Amino acid sequence: MVEMPHTTEGSSRAERTSGRRSRFSYALRKAPLNVKLCFAVVAVYLFAVFFAGLIAPFGESELVSPEPFGPWNSVNLLGTDQLGRDVLSRLIYGARNSIGIAVVTTAIAFLLGGTLGIIAALFRGWVDQVVARVIDVFMAIPQLIFALMLLSIFGTSIQNLIIIIAVLDSTRVFRLARALAMNVAVTDYVESAQLRGENLLWLIAHEILPNIRPILVAEFGLRFCFVFLTISSLSFLGLGVQPPTADWGSMVRENASLITFGDLTPLVPATAIAVITVAINFIVDWYLQISGASNG
Amino acid sequence: MAERMATSLQRESSPGGTERGPALLTIRNLVINGLVDDTVVPILRGIDLDVNRGEVVGLIGESGAGKSTLGLAALGIVNEGCILVDGSITFDGIDLRNSPESAKRDLRGARIAYVAQSAAASFNPAHKLIDQVVESAEIHKTEPRKRAVEKAITLFGSLALPDPTRIGERYPHQVSGGQLQRLMTAMAMNCRPDLIIFDEPTTALDVTTQVEVLTAIRNVVQKFGTAAIYISHDLALVSQMAHRIVVLKDGVKVEEAETRRMLAAPEHPYTRTLWAVRSLEKPPASAAPPILDIRHINAAYGQLRVLEDVSLTVQRGHTVAVVGESGSGKTTLARVVCGLMEVQQGEVVFDGTRLPPLRGARNADVLRRIQLVYQSADTSLNPSHTVRKLLSRPLRLYCGLRGSAGNRRANELLDMIELSGAYIDRYPSELSGGQKQRISIARALAANPDLIVCDEVTSSLDQVVQEGILKLLMSLQKELSISYLFITHDLATVNAIADEVAVMHRGRVVRVGEKNTVLSPPFDGYTQLLMSSVPQMNPDWLDGVIQNRVGVITPARFAK
Numbered sequence A: 001m002v003e004m005p006h007t008t009e010g011s012s013r014a015e016r017t018s019g020r021r022s023r024f025s026y027a028l029r030k031a032p033l034n035v036k037l038c039f040a041v042v043a044v045y046l047f048a049v050f051f052a053g054l055i056a057p058f059g060e061s062e063l064v065s066p067e068p069f070g071p072w073n074s075v076n077l078l079g080t081d082q083l084g085r086d087v088l089s090r091l092i093y094g095a096r097n098s099i100g101i102a103v104v105t106t107a108i109a110f111l112l113g114g115t116l117g118i119i120a121a122l123f124r125g126w127v128d129q130v131v132a133r134v135i136d137v138f139m140a141i142p143q144l145i146f147a148l149m150l151l152s153i154f155g156t157s158i159q160n161l162i163i164i165i166a167v168l169d170s171t172r173v174f175r176l177a178r179a180l181a182m183n184v185a186v187t188d189y190v191e192s193a194q195l196r197g198e199n200l201l202w203l204i205a206h207e208i209l210p211n212i213r214p215i216l217v218a219e220f221g222l223r224f225c226f227v228f229l230t231i232s233s234l235s236f237l238g239l240g241v242q243p244p245t246a247d248w249g250s251m252v253r254e255n256a257s258l259i260t261f262g263d264l265t266p267l268v269p270a271t272a273i274a275v276i277t278v279a280i281n282f283i284v285d286w287y288l289q290i291s292g293a294s295n296g
Numbered sequence B: 001m002a003e004r005m006a007t008s009l010q011r012e013s014s015p016g017g018t019e020r021g022p023a024l025l026t027i028r029n030l031v032i033n034g035l036v037d038d039t040v041v042p043i044l045r046g047i048d049l050d051v052n053r054g055e056v057v058g059l060i061g062e063s064g065a066g067k068s069t070l071g072l073a074a075l076g077i078v079n080e081g082c083i084l085v086d087g088s089i090t091f092d093g094i095d096l097r098n099s100p101e102s103a104k105r106d107l108r109g110a111r112i113a114y115v116a117q118s119a120a121a122s123f124n125p126a127h128k129l130i131d132q133v134v135e136s137a138e139i140h141k142t143e144p145r146k147r148a149v150e151k152a153i154t155l156f157g158s159l160a161l162p163d164p165t166r167i168g169e170r171y172p173h174q175v176s177g178g179q180l181q182r183l184m185t186a187m188a189m190n191c192r193p194d195l196i197i198f199d200e201p202t203t204a205l206d207v208t209t210q211v212e213v214l215t216a217i218r219n220v221v222q223k224f225g226t227a228a229i230y231i232s233h234d235l236a237l238v239s240q241m242a243h244r245i246v247v248l249k250d251g252v253k254v255e256e257a258e259t260r261r262m263l264a265a266p267e268h269p270y271t272r273t274l275w276a277v278r279s280l281e282k283p284p285a286s287a288a289p290p291i292l293d294i295r296h297i298n299a300a301y302g303q304l305r306v307l308e309d310v311s312l313t314v315q316r317g318h319t320v321a322v323v324g325e326s327g328s329g330k331t332t333l334a335r336v337v338c339g340l341m342e343v344q345q346g347e348v349v350f351d352g353t354r355l356p357p358l359r360g361a362r363n364a365d366v367l368r369r370i371q372l373v374y375q376s377a378d379t380s381l382n383p384s385h386t387v388r389k390l391l392s393r394p395l396r397l398y399c400g401l402r403g404s405a406g407n408r409r410a411n412e413l414l415d416m417i418e419l420s421g422a423y424i425d426r427y428p429s430e431l432s433g434g435q436k437q438r439i440s441i442a443r444a445l446a447a448n449p450d451l452i453v454c455d456e457v458t459s460s461l462d463q464v465v466q467e468g469i470l471k472l473l474m475s476l477q478k479e480l481s482i483s484y485l486f487i488t489h490d491l492a493t494v495n496a497i498a499d500e501v502a503v504m505h506r507g508r509v510v511r512v513g514e515k516n517t518v519l520s521p522p523f524d525g526y527t528q529l530l531m532s533s534v535p536q537m538n539p540d541w542l543d544g545v546i547q548n549r550v551g552v553i554t555p556a557r558f559a560k
Helices: A013-017 A020-029 A033-050 A087-123 A125-140 A143-154 A158-185 A188-195 A200-237 A248-261 A267-294 B002-013 B067-073 B101-107 B129-133 B135-140 B145-158 B177-189 B207-224 B235-241 B259-264 B269-273 B330-338 B364-369 B387-399 B403-416 B421-425 B433-445 B463-480 B491-497 B525-533 B541-549
Strands: B025-036 B039-051 B056-060 B082-091 B112-115 B195-199 B227-232 B244-249 B252-258 B290-301 B304-315 B319-323 B345-350 B370-373 B451-455 B483-488 B500-505 B508-514
Touching (some): A033 A087, A087 A200, A125 A158, A143 A158, A158 A200, A188 A200, A200 A267, B025 B067, B039 B067, B039 B082, B039 B252, B056 B067, B067 B082, B067 B195, B067 B227, B112 B177, B129 B135, B129 B145, B129 B177, B145 B177, B177 B195, B177 B207, B207 B235, B207 B541, B227 B235, B235 B259, B235 B541, B244 B259, B244 B269, B252 B259, B269 B463, B290 B330, B290 B483, B304 B500, B304 B508, B319 B330, B319 B491, B330 B451, B364 B370, B364 B387, B387 B421, B387 B433, B403 B421, B403 B433, B463 B483, B463 B491, B483 B491, B508 B525, B525 B541
Parallel strands (some): B056 B227, B056 B244, B112 B195, B195 B227, B319 B500, B370 B451, B451 B483
Antiparallel strands (some): B025 B039, B025 B082, B244 B252, B290 B304, B290 B345, B500 B508
């Protein structure tokens, strides 16, 4: 670039004046078809989350049929479950519970693990050592077994479930955030902010976080899928979301025996889990691609 | 000695050489475009270039002028993201533009070689040096390995590498940067190519090392009569090497002339700006009370002592330049002043009060009054902040200015650094190198400082941009009577900006005083070496240096 004060390069002037948000929507418009499709899938799921009460034909735990394991018909589109509840309605309500719990859990995991990771990278020395070793101990125990153990100690309420999974998952987030922040914490601009006398909160939120955000956001998508699957597995094992609350994992478990009779009903909630996991992974890949390209 | 004289005579007596048959390399009307975010940006716009056998052509221009693209095109390589639109590249009768890749691969390394700017990045750290040096001979099967190794060892000797027989057994990290650059030259020369492209081979090196490498390169190029394209942004360097110089600007050839003619009478006004900084000189300033007093500082990284008994005084409104090669402790000194580095002994007195050694213990007012501007604006400006945020934060923190008052001041600051308010919402990645450095200066100014520590602020910039930044710093000093502690390795910069100069070598201040006293004889040994290492705008400079240094002093032996 030829440097001359007061001169402006004529190229891509319009792009410069626009902000980050419109840059994102521009990228979205140019996104490949499969990514757009994935966004549509996520939108459908979100619609179910927010308007479950409006679109579900029956209530969440309403007994609609005296007949358990009823077949698919015009009233109960996906049949009924072992207590005679409408499977479609429970599937829609299940979206709220399964996705809601997973989002909250992942958010807490990132808040906790991300903050600790950045702090460890900023301070280094004994702070880093203490936090990292404690986290190592947590990571040394197989996650699912550890979760089962803690759930049986503290009881299987939804709050406990969220907190336990969040804490266990934050260890992975910590590792990533620490490694990313290490690279940023040694840059001149962080040193210059420290030299300016900035406090810890500013350093975390303004100097480091924006520069590691793309990868953290991508990791959020992946972590969300893992949390989702963990909760589903726990529910399947009977230690997750407790009845009568609808949840996709427990729905698979409750109807699992049907598969031996050639009934595909238990595969429907399982497919619901699979589809959102795949959709989010596609979106995450795409996001990494566009943010990587624009950040050079 | 006689041989050296002979070779230097030979260099002068082979000018353009058009009478010696067809040129080795002929480039005609070369047009290469680049793609940046789907926009086509012209990089080269119709370049003609001839290189004759045994001739060294210098290619000079500021960054972004298309020098490296042209250098790679001579190898028949067009970088990814670039498109060769038009023109022809002919090497010894072979059309490099339309030949198949396999044919071009046979030429590269064997008949055309390339020496990159960063030798450290070009060697594979996992293999021994000798294996990499003879690699091209093995790939092209020009000769058995044993002979290639013998040739390499002879080359190491001609390149004045220490212990030529065994240096090849080392790994890249076990030799110095200057040695690595010479080894890379050996790697390029080992197949005795007809043409070598040197892409800024000494830019990353110290002035004192640069002279050694330059001498070594020139000796072997002359010895084997290799034709070369020597790319650099430093005209003084190019003029030591080249018979003929081509000046590029924005992908256009603005001037081409025989070296001596170009230096004596540059025709194009742009060529004259290439030595812009050399024409700046700061008039002496009147004495003033001291603002910064560094007393007997000792500092170390673990066992390694980096500063030994360093004392220095900066007067209010004056500029003290600290010069020395890398590793001399200049930057450490800057870090001590800013409270970023612990000292073992000594004290820093600022405006009459003794400062706590580390920044954490200093109060906000001291932090405000001493500002640091880093060497690389790329790393010192947060890439995710806009100019507005970069400037308004210190304004708010130090001066309590928020909202519209902060905005107004930020615009004033942009005005002071000669950038328009249109830049305020840009990200650093949308600014050029010089503009970024201006923004980091503005950020320092936002604090209303008394002292700005400038750590090599101009060394990564082009001459013209350097001149602009130095002029800016001087006018700001006049206006606001700021003092500068200016760390640099470039004596032309010192001349342009300093009132007092301190020469550092191996952690000690070896010479200090008023600029004209320090920079005029009689010199001590190290200052002499440093002064003589600065390339002069005189094609005979290198010959002079070599003659003067024979048996007198060499950097390697200058241990004590």
